[in-house]
Amino acid sequence: MKPAMAQSRKNAPKGGVLPLEQYEPKSMLHAGETHVPRSRFPLIDFHTHLTWSGELSGKDEVKLIEKPEELLPVMDRKNIHTMVDLTGGYANGLNESIRLLQDAHPGRFIVFTEPWWSKIEDPNYPKFQADQIEAAHKAGAKGIKVLKILGLYLREHVKTGKLVAIDDRRFDPMWEAAGALNMPVAMHISDPEAFFLPIDRFNERWEELHAHPDWSFHGKDFPSNRELQEARRRVMKRHPKTQFVCLHVADSENLAYVGECMDELPNMAVDIAARIGELGRQPRASRKFFDKYQDRIVFGTDAVPKGYETPQQVFEDALYEIYYRFLETEDEYFDYAPSRVPPQGRWRIYGIGLPEDILRKVYRDNAARFLGLRA
Numbered sequence: 584m585k586p587a588m589a590q591s592r593k594n595a596p597k598g599g600v601l602p603l604e605q606y607e608p609k610s611m612l613h614a615g616e617t618h619v620p621r622s623r624f625p626l627i628d629f630h631t632h633l634t635w636s637g638e639l640s641g642k643d644e645v646k647l648i649e650k651p652e653e654l655l656p657v658m659d660r661k662n663i664h665t666m667v668d669l670t671g672g673y674a675n676g677l678n679e680s681i682r683l684l685q686d687a688h689p690g691r692f693i694v695f696t697e698p699w700w701s702k703i704e705d706p707n708y709p710k711f712q713a714d715q716i717e718a719a720h721k722a723g724a725k726g727i728k729v730l731k732i733l734g735l736y737l738r739e740h741v742k743t744g745k746l747v748a749i750d751d752r753r754f755d756p757m758w759e760a761a762g763a764l765n766m767p768v769a770m771h772i773s774d775p776e777a778f779f780l781p782i783d784r785f786n787e788r789w790e791e792l793h794a795h796p797d798w799s800f801h802g803k804d805f806p807s808n809r810e811l812q813e814a815r816r817r818v819m820k821r822h823p824k825t826q827f828v829c830l831h832v833a834d835s836e837n838l839a840y841v842g843e844c845m846d847e848l849p850n851m852a853v854d855i856a857a858r859i860g861e862l863g864r865q866p867r868a869s870r871k872f873f874d875k876y877q878d879r880i881v882f883g884t885d886a887v888p889k890g891y892e893t894p895q896q897v898f899e900d901a902l903y904e905i906y907y908r909f910l911e912t913e914d915e916y917f918d919y920a921p922s923r924v925p926p927q928g929r930w931r932i933y934g935i936g937l938p939e940d941i942l943r944k945v946y947r948d949n950a951a952r953f954l955g956l957r958a
């Protein structure tokens with residue numbers, strides 16, 4: 584048998600049935616490929632995870648995922664001037680994140696603090712949390728990160744009881760403190776709409792949910808995506824002096840809704856982290872969105888060193904090159920993640936070829952303004 588024929592036999596499905604996980608179609612499109620090894624301008628990656636904190640456990644400690652010395656060469660190659668470590672923790676954990684990253688490499692790393700959710704039951708929580716934010720600011724934290732814990736995990740007795748609403752009044756002093764201290768609030772609320780639907784053959788993220796069934800928020804007592812989004816919208820409206828950066832384009836599958844919120848709320852901005860798969864499959868709507876909101880969009884990736892479980896987030900050269908290709912070129916039909924099959928859904932994306940003035944704002948200037956850095 585000729586080698587080519589043997590190969591085709593080996594790759595043919597047995598009995599004519601091809602399991603989805605084995606299907607890896609190769610595009611026959613003769614589309615040009617622009618390799619963009621460095622971003623056009625030095626950038627701030629507004630959304631990374633270089634430390635993990637205690638989350639609902641209440642432990643004020645952090646785990647450093649990778650030594651900064653291992654990150655810096657990639658940053659230099661990719662033209663990343665600064666990385667924001669959003670999950671910097673609180674109290675002792677926060678001090679450790681700041682010491683290991685921000686203080687050790689000034690200008691290259693910025694650290695955010697997180698709310699101490701496990702204290703929610705304390706009668707004094709609203710004031711305690713606001714005071715914590717002030718202490719974090721004094722310690723050097725530049726902003727606050729809110730994981731989707733708020734809205735989907737945090738309950739009245741921390742892990743049990745009723746879900747605590749995003750717009751619960753107990754958080755008002757914290758949002759106000761953030762505004763008074765000029766600390767932007769980076770807020771991840773909800774998740775893709777498919778995560779709220781049954782994991783069945785109609786679900787466009789079947790493979791992703793099949794691999795991570797714990798990411799599903801279908802059924803039980805979870806609010807809908809829209810209810811979660813609207814609760815955050817009320818928070819932003821109630822605290823007009825606080826700058827909110829809604830992570831993952833707020834609601835990337837519904838840019839019309841995001842635009843409606845942004846038109847109403849001047850204190851709302853978005854990042855694009857882990858959502859170029861969504862933006863890139865609606866390139867014309869995305870391009871218009873970037874035009875209209877060019878002063879309120881920041882670059883972010885959700886990069887996690889060694890985050891192999893989620894290929895769209897692994898901190899490495901390949902990840903950044905895809906983002907640059909999406910933002911800077913008009914290439915067509917390419918992968919949105921360095922992965923064997925598209926990990927967030929089986930589709931490919933199209934570049935939006937942003938002009939230089941918008942690129943400059945998205946790569947750095949908008950984030951620098953929110954972070955109070957010099958121009």
Ligand SMILES: [Zn+2]
Binds near residue numbers: 631
């Ligand atoms: Zn993230």
